[in-house]
Amino acid sequence: xxxxxxxxxxxxxxxRPDCPCAACATALxxxxxxxxxxxxxxxxxxxxxxxxxxxxARAGRSLxxxxxxxxxxxxxxxxxxxxxxxxxxxxxxxxxxxxxxxGHRVRAVALDAPGTGYAVTGPDGRRLLYLPPGxxxxxxExxxxxxxxxxxxxVGRPDALARLREAGAVGPVTDVVAVHxxxxxxxxAESRRRLAAAGAxxxxxxxxxxxxxxxxxxxxPRRTLVLGGARSGKSVEAERRLExxxxxxxxxxxxxxGGDTEWAARVSAHRERRPGSWRTVxxxxxxxxxxxxxxxxxxxxxxxxxxxxxxxxxxxxxxxWADGGERALRxxxxxxxxAVRGTRRTVVAVSNEVGSGIVPATASGRRxxxxxxxxxxxxxxxxxxxxxxxxGQAVVLRG
Numbered sequence: 001x002x003x004x005x006x007x008x009x010x011x012x013x014x015x016r017p018d019c020p021c022a023a024c025a026t027a028l029x030x031x032x033x034x035x036x037x038x039x040x041x042x043x044x045x046x047x048x049x050x051x052x053x054x055x056x057a058r059a060g061r062s063l064x065x066x067x068x069x070x071x072x073x074x075x076x077x078x079x080x081x082x083x084x085x086x087x088x089x090x091x092x093x094x095x096x097x098x099x100x101x102x103g104h105r106v107r108a109v110a111l112d113a114p115g116t117g118y119a120v121t122g123p124d125g126r127r128l129l130y131l132p133p134g135x136x137x138x139x140x141e142x143x144x145x146x147x148x149x150x151x152x153x154x155v156g157r158p159d160a161l162a163r164l165r166e167a168g169a170v171g172p173v174t175d176v177v178a179v180h181x182x183x184x185x186x187x188x189a190e191s192r193r194r195l196a197a198a199g200a201x202x203x204x205x206x207x208x209x210x211x212x213x214x215x216x217x218x219x220x221p222r223r224t225l226v227l228g229g230a231r232s233g234k235s236v237e238a239e240r241r242l243e244x245x246x247x248x249x250x251x252x253x254x255x256x257x258g259g260d261t262e263w264a265a266r267v268s269a270h271r272e273r274r275p276g277s278w279r280t281v282x283x284x285x286x287x288x289x290x291x292x293x294x295x296x297x298x299x300x301x302x303x304x305x306x307x308x309x310x311x312x313x314x315x316x317x318x319x320x321w322a323d324g325g326e327r328a329l330r331x332x333x334x335x336x337x338x339a340v341r342g343t344r345r346t347v348v349a350v351s352n353e354v355g356s357g358i359v360p361a362t363a364s365g366r367r368x369x370x371x372x373x374x375x376x377x378x379x380x381x382x383x384x385x386x387x388x389x390x391x392g393q394a395v396v397l398r399g
Contacts (some may be wrong), residue, residue: 001104001122002041004147006055009033010182012075023183030204031187036179038130038151040120040268040340043102045069045086046130053083059206067100073115074130092117099357111135116181119147126212129169133180136160136167146171148212153186154178154200158244159196159275166277167244173214176200197221221385222346222399227353227376228389235300238350238388245346247295248278251286253304273298284308290339290347302351305336306368306375315371316364333375340382350374353388 003014010016014033016022029032036051039056042065056063069082069089077135082088092098092108094116099105102123109117128144131137131152136159142165152160155178164170178200185191195201197219203209224241228234242248278298284287284305289297299305313328314320340347355373360366380386385399 001120001128002208003128003175003211004039004059004061004208005151005179005203005205006039006052006059006061007034007049008036008179008181008202010180011035011049011073012182014181014187016183019183021183023186027183027187030193033181033205035131036151038179039063039066040104040128041102041122042122043067044104044106046118046120047072047132048082048086048089050080059208061208063089067097067102068106069108070118071116072118072130072343089359089387092118110138112138119279122211128211129164130179131157133162136163137167138197144169146174148214149209151176151179153179153180154198154244155191155193155257156180156182158198158240161244162198162246162275165244169291172271173217175211175214175217177209190394193394194240197213197241197305200244220346221383223340223383224341224348224385225376225380225383226348226350226387226389226394226399227380227397229357230352230354232389233392233394234350234352234389236392237387237394238298238300240294240347241297241348242313242346243275245296246277248275249289249295249297250278250280251297251299252280252282253284253286253291253299253301253308254282265282286291287335290343290345292345294345296346296348298367299347299349302349302375302379303354303372306372309333310368310371315367319354321367329371333378337378337382338352340379349379349383351379361393 013035032300034055035050036047037049037052038046039061045066048069053063063086066086069092071088071089092106094110096107097107099106105121109119111117113135117131117136117137119129126148128149129147133153134156136157137399147169154161178195181202183223183394185194199220201218214255217232226234226238309332313325315325315329354369360369386397388395388397
């Protein structure tokens with residue numbers, strides 16, 4: 001089964017008309033996208049949008065053999081004119097299946113938002129799933145066979161991808177292609193980086209893909225370290241990397257700090273932005289979690305783990321530090337990095353980068369700064385990807 005993406009953008013396109021934002025200003029060339037429209041084997045058109053005929057011609061495709069046109073979501077603005085020779089657009093009722101004379105079967109998938117998703121099975125038996133913008137499947141409690149390809153709003157509804165993964169509809173070799181791309185993420189390298197972290201990719205308008213080829217499915221880094229200064233956006237970046245995965249275990253190393261209202265407000269803000277399916281555990285005992293099998297871990301953060309470890313070995317007292325405290329801390333760091341090296345879980349860890357600022361005024365502050373620098377370095381050595389977040393922008397240091 002062959003799929004041509006006549007458009008891959010949001011309903012308003014990218015750049016949006018008359019939008020002055022930075023993302024729209026840089027959405028040029030291959031990063032400019034018309035509203036999403038898909039042509040399956042020249043016989044099935046999913047979403048008729050303005051300019052579809054010209055988009056097909058630019059892609060070297062004809063719409064002369066289209067036997068069915070299906071709409072997936074309500075369209076704002078004036079009705080789209082149906083080009084001569086094309087069937088009138090329609091919808092398949094939720095749960096119903098339509099069969100084309102070409103042998104393609106199309107089943108309508110119910111969503112949790114206005115619109116309809118379409119599961120298409122080709123004559124060769126390969127299956128793809130197409131979801132409209134802002135929609136996620138409803139009622140996926142039962143395990144499903146993985147699709148060869150899934151096309152959905154990865155940026156706008158990462159939870160939709162998480163639901164599909166949880167139900168087994170997206171597997172390790174499923175080609176996840178992002179469509180309905182809007183100006184929420186700067187195009188180009190930043191967009192590709194964020195999608196790759198979710199195990200997805202985007203392609204330019206006019207691209208033709210073979211469903212089930214699986215050659216370009218991006219691999220998700222298994223171990224990632226996210227560094228950054230205060231309020232740099234490092235925790236948001238770390239959470240974003242796992243929001244399209246179900247059953248994430250959030251490991252908070254900061255404790256409760258009873259009576260500290262400002263700390264409680266910080267913890268509450270973190271909890272509110274996490275997906276509801278994530279679980280939270282408050283502990284600094286990371287080694288057993290890394291050694292166990294289970295869902296992905298998000299550790300926030302290593303700098304607070306280090307504070308706890310230094311408390312435990314008496315690192316703040318010069319005499320205790322010299323009399324075995326330093327050696328004990330090195331042992332704890334080694335145990336942690338050995339566990340990271342051997343873990344089979346997906347791990348995203350957050351840590352502060354404090355070595356680029358003001359030199360601490362106290363000996364204990366300088367000791368903490370130095371030890372955190374060492375911890376970040378040895379932890380990064382065990383990670384496939386390392387990021388530095390500055391002013392909300394992630395710079396890839398490795399991977």
